[in-house]
Amino acid sequence: MAIAHEQSRQHGRCVAAIDELAQVILRDDDTGAQALVDELLDGGVSIEQVFLDVLSPAAQRLGAMWESDTCSFADVTLGLWRIQRLLFDLSARFRSDSPNDVDPAIDGRRILLAAAPGGQHNFGISMLGEFFSRAGWAVETLTEPTQAELIAAVHARWFDVLGLSVGSEVQIAGLTSAIVALRRASRNQKLIVMVGGAAFAHHPEYVALVGADCMGSDARAALSAAADRVLAQEHRC
Secondary structure (H helix, E strand, O other), X not given: OHHHHHHXXXXXXXXXXXXXXXXXXXXXXXXXXXXXXXXXXXXXXXXXXXXXXXXXXXXXXXXXXXXXXXXXXXXXXXXXXXXXXXXXXXXXXXXXXXXXXXXXXXXXXXXXXXXXXXXXXXXXXXXXXXXXXXXXXXXXXXXXXXXXXXXXXXXHOOOOEEEEEXXXXXXXXXXXXXXHHHHHHOOOOOOEEEEEOHHHHHOOOHHHHHOOOEEEOOHHHXXXXXXXXXXXXXXXX
């Protein structure tokens, strides 16, 4: 009971911090943002909780503010950059937080993470990179790639998994043909394609529609889905 109560209390603190962090970020208050994160960590909130339950929702909140015209695109872009800087500043601490997370069967597997063609923000990709790197994956990321750049990457280098983040439903229309082209060009002819982002969070049925193999609702779920697919594929061979 005591553990459940403490977990509930920490979750409540994270929820309360989401709006506060978004507002502090929009005020260009880097010191205040860092102080808020430090307060959560000092109060017993795990760094993984901060990543998943505060930084990620705060980034989503900024995106929602832009979509509702309560925040400019420039403000959102700068805000996401500031949240991403918080992520980078905490990276070393995060990667050393759970050193036993590496599964020998997964260690060294290769994943390419990128925003789907047409995507403009990369915070989600950075978050995924932190989780996959900590778990022993060899991670490569592409920032706002074109379809041609993605095709060139999977053709030139072997990847077990391609992870595509899709922030807007506008990107869905061209994603099916893009995935077909990427599979055709891939050096790994059994390339696993994983998708995620707001578009799939709202419509998980799109995963099958675009021809992807799996999705991750957040970084932890994406890590689990990718590992499960890789190991299942290996066992079938």
